[in-house]
Amino acid sequence: MGIYSTLTSIEGELHKCMKCGNCQAVCPIYKETRHEVGVARGKISLVEALLSGETEMTEGLSERFSLCTTCMACNANCPCGVRFDRIILAARAEAVRQKGLHSAKAIAFGALKRQGLFDLGLKVGSVFQGVALKRIPGRKSGSRLRFEVGMGQTKVFPNLAKRTLRSELPEIVRPAGTAKMRVAFFTGCMINYFYTDMGKAVVEVLIENSLEVVIPNGQGCCGIPASVNGDVESARVMAKRNLREFENMGADALVVACSSGGSAWKHVYAELLSDEPKWRALAEKWAEKSYDIAEFLVDRVPFKEEGLGRVERKVTYHDPCHLNRGQGIYAEPREMLKKIPGLELIEMKEPGRCCGMAGSFSLTHPELSDQILERKIQDIAQTHTDTVATGCPACRLQLASGVENADLQEDVVHIVQILAESYRAGKLEPRV
Amino acid sequence: MLSESILRELREVLGGKNVLSETEDLLTYAYDATAAMRRKTPDVVVAPKSTEEVSQVLNIAQKYGLPVYPRGSGTNLSGGTIPLEGGIVLSLLNMNRILEVDTENLTATVQPGVIIQDLNNEVALHGLLYPPDPGTVTTATMGGSVSESSGGLRGLKYGVTKHYVMGMKLVLADGKVIKWGGKTVKNVTGYDLTALFTGAEGTLGIITEILVKLIPAPETRKSLLGVFDDVDKAGRAISAIIRNRIIPATLEIMDNMTLRTVENFTHAGLPIEAEAVLLIEVDGYKEVVEREAALVEDVLQQEGAVEVKVAKDEQERERIWFARRSALPALAQKKPTTVLEDATVPRSKIPEMLKAIREIAKKYDLLIGTFGHAGDGNLHPTILTDERDKEEMARVEKAVDEIFQVAISLGGTLSGEHGIGIAKAKYLPLEFGEAGVRTLRRIKEALDPEYRLNPGKIVLRKE
Known part of the structure; x- marks a missing residue:
């Protein structure tokens, strides 16, 4: 039985913990609250108390389990190799099994399970978003909440796209000439509904590299928002739908x-479906051929350097936790950036420190999320760059919000957008 | 559970968010980093922000007869922060400001919740160093490490925490605030309260401000590794280095059991056939470091090292110290419970101590890995066990008893750097004798007659 099915599955991880407290040195939440319950060791002791029967599952306990961005910094700093991310996910799943899901989340994940309904809702939303969100004057995109609904009013949200990415692009996009291979693009929700510019850049770059791009229409939410909040049943439905759709298109x-999408395909689906052998096999098959875009373009099909034009940007790169520690991808994005002519990469202090977004965490713990973000923005400000690049739309949202609120003149983009920009610039440059 | 009126009083003083009283929070203050300790949940956790607030908490504690357990990061290894009798856990983590770095008098003034590494990062900007570096340097607080007088890897050349404290501000059990010491190198006014309160493990007063000494950071450093096929030879090499008038910043040892485990864990290329390795670092001015490193290399060779490696660059140096830092975690992977002791002997007795530990391991059929700060005689015999195995734990206890007896018979001490806490309180008469323990108790009772502060640690109430 996997971590999503039973709490006893992580007993081995619990035994590894010797309570040394080294996790305190790197936990972004603990740094802000300085409460033991914020750090991995504290929550491990709560899970232990739960398993030993010293306490039972309470609303309060489930609330404490929500205090984790799953940034995995504690995993990396643990001398005993405790996988705390597995412990917290199992604990949250157990909380939902015993106490049910917080009602707001239940509605959201319920809608995400029925993607059509969700699409409709967001479509209506894109027309009426002005009712709840106030556009920021002088800025192309970005709005703040007009009224307090328990998730803070400081966060700057990107505006919903007028048309979703998947409705804008055909299901199959072919390059000129023969395609080197057929690549399926899993867009994820944020790219589909908000950051269509990122999605278009992905397709543009893949086409530029003579790859056929398939964007299955039936794909939906990756399921991670559900699985990290313990709604395992919803997550399983979403995982299966995506596996089915991609398998059909091939x-x-x-x-x-x-x-998040990358973690879902590479790790989470097989774990979620570990009790269903047929589905598990399918998940493992796709896990093996799933790549983050930077990983794909550096390690799998090296992107062509011919045709890259100058991009005069001073760039600092923020490592998304689930790309860096989650998938071990930190060298590839930098390698990609370094190959772009004219671009200067300036590292920030602690590029791997969590930005505080962590999906719904930023909505349920807005104050903490902002405090964590503030440190990140200070580090960014010290680089004196003009661009913050990252590898994840969720980090992009968080960083863009922080940059906006701090009045920094920085573009916040996905690295693949910079690569696309370079190819575009290359086409305008005179051939030598 | 405390009555609502006590909680209300605490909230009035500290603000609601600095008073934790829900079970889900309290459960996370029932332990520290000490293995195989009984957990005990406090009734309330408070996190004051000033000396004044600490004093008011103590007044409330006195009024209602509640014990007060000061706590920093809870990383100590002697049960020093476990709230044995419930009551109030007083977290000092909200008092985490560096108040001053004085580059002319070479001092820093800090609040107790400052993390040691944060102080070091700050003083490094001025080319200075606060030398004490316990293994928990990135997590432990200044208040905690002063209260435990923690040591670390640089003890041999630079001493331990108690050699760097110059003064304090402190709240007594009755809530009164006292302050003493200062930035002068010389100060013989009155009794030496700094010596009394450093290492007092929070049993005599609550430290709310600390004045520490800083030193110029060494210009450079060099690391060496000496491999020995015989523990005695390694021991003689330690003495020979010192006899040659070289004081390395760090002089560490790992025994065969530790070596094998570390190698299995890190694959760093350690000589697993070796009976012992010495890991040495010299630091200072470039010229001095070159000369001392060469001398150490010669001495190791003369003393019969099978192999001597000198780290050629930062990467090689890092590899040596990575192996050393991995000692405890690697050993901890082998069994669920890791009982880490810190019995300490004069450095000349290291070979005898190592041999005794091996015999004890054999006698009680236990896995014991030994590593530690050989240069200052502070070894860490580490017993790998499983606290769920009652029969084995009984043998562990006997082995620990015997380790302490041997250490003391060799002219050593129960604890070099972890403190007495709960874990070693019962062994105190072994080192102090009955009259000695009575003296400690009289000091405790003079300052804290009600046993309000951290009760159950070091000296226990007389039955």
């Missing part, structure tokens, strides 16, 4: 430009 490889 492809040599699958790319994602979102760190």
Whole structure:
């Protein structure tokens, strides 16, 4: 039985913890609250108390389990190799099994399970978003909440796209000439509904590299928002739908430009479906050919350097937790950036420190999320760059909000957008 | 559970968010980093922001007869922060400001919740160093490490925490605030309260401000690794280095059991056939470091090292110290419970101590890995066990008893750097004798007659 099915599955991880407290040195939440319950060791002791029967599952306990961005910094700093991300996910799943899901989340994940309904809702939303959100004067995109609904009013949200990415692009996009391979693109929700510019850049770059791009229309939410909040049943429905849709269309490889989506395909689906052998096998098959876009373009099909034009940007790169520690991808994005002519890469202090977004965490713990973000924005400001690049739309949203609120003149983009920009610039440059 | 009126009083003083009283929070203050300790949940956790607030908490504690357990990061290894009798856990983590770095008098003034590494990062900007570096340097607080007088890897050359404290502000059990010491190198006014309160483990007063000494950071450093096929030879090499008038910043040892485990864990290329390795670092001015490193290399060779490696660059140096830092976690992977002791002997007795530990391991059929700060005689015999195995735990206890007896018979001490806490309180008479323990108790009772502060640690109430 996997971590999503039973709490006892992580007993081995619990035994590894020797309570040394090294996790305190790197936990972004603990740094802000300085409460033991914020750090991995504290929550591990709560799970232990739960398993030993010293306490039972309470609303309060489930609330404490929500205090984790799953940034995995504690995993990396743990001398005993405790996988705390597995412990917290199992604990949250247990909380939902015993106490049910918080009602707001239940409605959201219920809608995400029925993607059509969700699409309709967001379509209506894109027309009426002005009712709840106030556009920021002088800025192309971005709005703040007009009224307090328990998730803070400081966060700057990107405006919903007028047309979703998947409705704008055909299901299959072919390059001129013969395609080297058929690549399926899993867009994820944020790219589909908000950051269509990122999605278009992915397709543009893949086409530029003579790859056929398949964007299955039937794909939906990756399921990570549900699985990290313990709604395992919804997550399983979503995982199966995506696996079915991609299997039907078929492809040599699958790319994602979102760190949650990448984790979902590479790790989470097989774990979620570990009790159903047929589905598990399918998940494992796709896991093997799933790539983050930077990983794909550096390691799998090296992107062509011929035709890259100058991009005069001073760039600093923020490592998304689930790309860096989650998938071990930190060298590839930098390698990609370094090959772009004219671009200067300036590292910030602690590029791997969590930005505080963590999906719904930023909505349920707005104050903490902002405090964590503030440190990140200070580090960015010190680089004196003009662009913050990252590898995940969720981090992009968070960083863009922080940059906006701090009045920094920085573009916040996905690295693949910079690569697309470079190819575009290359076409305008005179041939030598 | 505390009555609502006590909680209300605490909230009035500290603000609601600095008073934790829900079970889900309290459960996370029932332990520290000490293995195989009984957990005990406090009744309330408070996190004051000033000396004044600490004093008011103590007044409330006195009024209602509640014990007060000061706590920093809870990383100590002697049960020092476990709230044995419930009551109030007083977290000092909200008092985390560096108040001053004085580059002319070479001092820093800090609040107790400052993390040691944060102080070091700050003083490094001025080319200075606060030398004490316990293994928990990135997590432990200044208040905690002063209260435990923690040591670390640089003890041999630079001493331990108690050599760097110059003064304090402190709240006594009755809530009164006292302050003493200062930035002068010389100060013999009155009794030496700094010596008394450093290492007092929070049993005599609550430290709310600390004045520490800083030193110029060494210009450079160099690391060496000496491999020995015989523990005695390694021991003689330690003495020979010192006899040659070289004081390395760090002089560490790992025994065969530790070596094998670390190698299995890190694949760093350690000599697993070796009976012992010495890991040495010299630091200072470039010229001095070159000369000392060469001398150490010669001495190791003369003393019969099978192999001597000198780290050629930062990467090689890092590899040596990575192996050392991995000692405890690697050993901890082998069994669920890791009992880490810190019995310490004069450095000349290291070979005897190592041999005794091996015999004890054999006698009680236990896995014991030994590593530690050989240069200052502070070894860490580490017993790998499983606290759920009652029969084995009984043998562990006997082995620990015997380790302490041997250490003391060799002219050593129960604890080099972890403190007495709960874990070693019962062994105190072994080192102090009955009259000695009575003296400690009289000091405790003079300052804290009600046993309000951290009760159950070091000296226990007389039955």
